[in-house]
Amino acid sequence: MNWADIFFDGVLAALGPVGAAYALSAIGLNLQFGYGGLLNFGHVAFMMAGAYGTAITVDLGGSLWLGIIVGIACGGLLGLLLGIPTLRLRADYLAIVTISVGEIMRLVARSSFVEPLTGGVFGIQAFANEFFDLNPFSPGARYGWGQFVFQGRALFVSLVGWALVGIGLLITWKLIRSPWGRVVRAVREDEDAARSLGKNVFFYKLQALMLGGAFGALAGALLAIEQQNVNPNSFEPKVTFFLYVIVIVGGAGTIIGPVVGALTFQFLLFFFDSFMSSAQQQGWFNWAGFDATDAAQVKLVLVGVGLMALMAFRPQGLFGSREEMLIGDR
Amino acid sequence: MATAESPLAGVPFEPGVAKPDPILVVEHIRRSFGGLTAVDVGRLEIERHTITSLIGPNGAGKTTLFNLLTGFDKADTGHWHLNGGALVGIPAYRVARKGVVRTFQLTRSLARLTVLENVLLGATDQHGEGLLGGLFTSWRRLERENTGRAEELLERFDLIQMRDQFAGSLSGGQRKLLEMARALMVNPELIMLDEPMAGVNPALTQSLLHHITALRDDGKTVIFIEHDMDVVQEISDWVIVLAQGNLIAEGPPSHIAANDDVIDAYLGRHHGEAL
Numbered sequence: 251m252n253w254a255d256i257f258f259d260g261v262l263a264a265l266g267p268v269g270a271a272y273a274l275s276a277i278g279l280n281l282q283f284g285y286g287g288l289l290n291f292g293h294v295a296f297m298m299a300g301a302y303g304t305a306i307t308v309d310l311g312g313s314l315w316l317g318i319i320v321g322i323a324c325g326g327l328l329g330l331l332l333g334i335p336t337l338r339l340r341a342d343y344l345a346i347v348t349i350s351v352g353e354i355m356r357l358v359a360r361s362s363f364v365e366p367l368t369g370g371v372f373g374i375q376a377f378a379n380e381f382f383d384l385n386p387f388s389p390g391a392r393y394g395w396g397q398f399v400f401q402g403r404a405l406f407v408s409l410v411g412w413a414l415v416g417i418g419l420l421i422t423w424k425l426i427r428s429p430w431g432r433v434v435r436a437v438r439e440d441e442d443a444a445r446s447l448g449k450n451v452f453f454y455k456l457q458a459l460m461l462g463g464a465f466g467a468l469a470g471a472l473l474a475i476e477q478q479n480v481n482p483n484s485f486e487p488k489v490t491f492f493l494y495v496i497v498i499v500g501g502a503g504t505i506i507g508p509v510v511g512a513l514t515f516q517f518l519l520f521f522f523d524s525f526m527s528s529a530q531q532q533g534w535f536n537w538a539g540f541d542a543t544d545a546a547q548v549k550l551v552l553v554g555v556g557l558m559a560l561m562a563f564r565p566q567g568l569f570g571s572r573e574e575m576l577i578g579d580r
Numbered sequence: 581m582a583t584a585e586s587p588l589a590g591v592p593f594e595p596g597v598a599k600p601d602p603i604l605v606v607e608h609i610r611r612s613f614g615g616l617t618a619v620d621v622g623r624l625e626i627e628r629h630t631i632t633s634l635i636g637p638n639g640a641g642k643t644t645l646f647n648l649l650t651g652f653d654k655a656d657t658g659h660w661h662l663n664g665g666a667l668v669g670i671p672a673y674r675v676a677r678k679g680v681v682r683t684f685q686l687t688r689s690l691a692r693l694t695v696l697e698n699v700l701l702g703a704t705d706q707h708g709e710g711l712l713g714g715l716f717t718s719w720r721r722l723e724r725e726n727t728g729r730a731e732e733l734l735e736r737f738d739l740i741q742m743r744d745q746f747a748g749s750l751s752g753g754q755r756k757l758l759e760m761a762r763a764l765m766v767n768p769e770l771i772m773l774d775e776p777m778a779g780v781n782p783a784l785t786q787s788l789l790h791h792i793t794a795l796r797d798d799g800k801t802v803i804f805i806e807h808d809m810d811v812v813q814e815i816s817d818w819v820i821v822l823a824q825g826n827l828i829a830e831g832p833p834s835h836i837a838a839n840d841d842v843i844d845a846y847l848g849r850h851h852g853e854a855l
Contacts, residue, residue, distance in 0.1 A: 424714070424715055428713075428719060429713075429714055432700065432701060435690075436690045436693060440688045440690055444673075446676055447681070447701050448674075448702075448704050448766055574692050
């Protein structure tokens, strides 16, 4: 059992492209849920809108950059479409509509009648060459020190991804400290009170939903570009719940929370993945008759236990304020 | 109390009577919930620069009337206007921007905002509240001015030392004060208080009464819902009485306290009779 290897498997996954994409997507969800109090249970739909918007634009002959803009716009537009009928109603309706729209979009994208557009179950591949043409590193070469090593391709996507996360943090930080952020938080606390003070509650909720959706869409586009592949199977509802775990573990309604949450989540996932597979190979589980698949399943149990421990000891999340959490609705 | 120089001197004590300088005029407002008619008022005028108490037994439609007038509920029929401008069908947030601000029977403090942030939220001129305005414009100068005004209000309501605490950590009475300070930050012409004294200890009641009188003296118009007749007697210029959705009496407090219709509404028509 090489603990250094296992540890670095976790670290590299956390800092890698997927970690960055999760962080970016969680920044969007945090704007909606953490600050705006919107129960969006279909954040994966926004990521899907971004990924497919990008890939389809390129597939139809547009450039990748246009595709990314189209993807982000699709995310915002989806927020508009979902928000207009639901945001005047009680919070639960948004939850119901978003969770079903996420599934509807995934099932439609994989059905055969839209195959000319979405590629059906096969998806769309190799649409991001323009992005990788800009890669200043040689794709196969290894960069780093000791065990902290990225391949050139992954390094490029990670750097771009974390730069986008930085921009996302900057925008969130500026917005939340501004009077706009104050109104959005007030709407989360009590809509009627905000209304009685002359705030157009519906409009603020719509803005938060659309902006968060645009961040989700950009994250979806980033994931798709990294894999040079969009496929309906990458957009299952569990992605939304991973993102909720990330936001809550990091600290909902904090600026840096989603990023810390994404790093923690990815680290735990790959740390335990690496741990379980090497433990299985060394025959630790022979007494139980575990094969490699079983070991991978147990990994998720361990991640779950780890997250539960975090919540038990820091219910406000890693960066949340305990005082703020305890206030609730007294 | 209505005194000799009161603007309401000489106004007859009849339900729906016209006032010399009304800020709010309501005509034929009606709202029913299924078979129950919650509010059905033919005519009601509220005199400018006065304190008007709205009283009535439980279920009389007082809060419903507040909700209708402030856009929090939709009337089935009716017209009402503020300074001659129609308010019907206007959403609640725009009613507030037109200068009519209400508070709530169950206090709605924004728990996870600080006391200062609660009050700053009342400012209506902050362009930084727009998404693009917040991101790209410089809203700090305006914010500083508003903070100055908010701090004056907090000082006036004895909340200044709690300025940076979460509103959720205040006591019930302090929240009532905060809600009033926040409403004043909007700079309303007409302020509608829904049971501002409910659940507040007697010492604080006195200070709230003082604040409400000060509002009138600052040139604002106040309507407030209240159950405690001593409070109503003490500060009202005029009292309007609702029972089962209807306006059954209005007049100065001394008149109302002796009015048989009002006593009947509260105690039932056959009170005092031999059984």
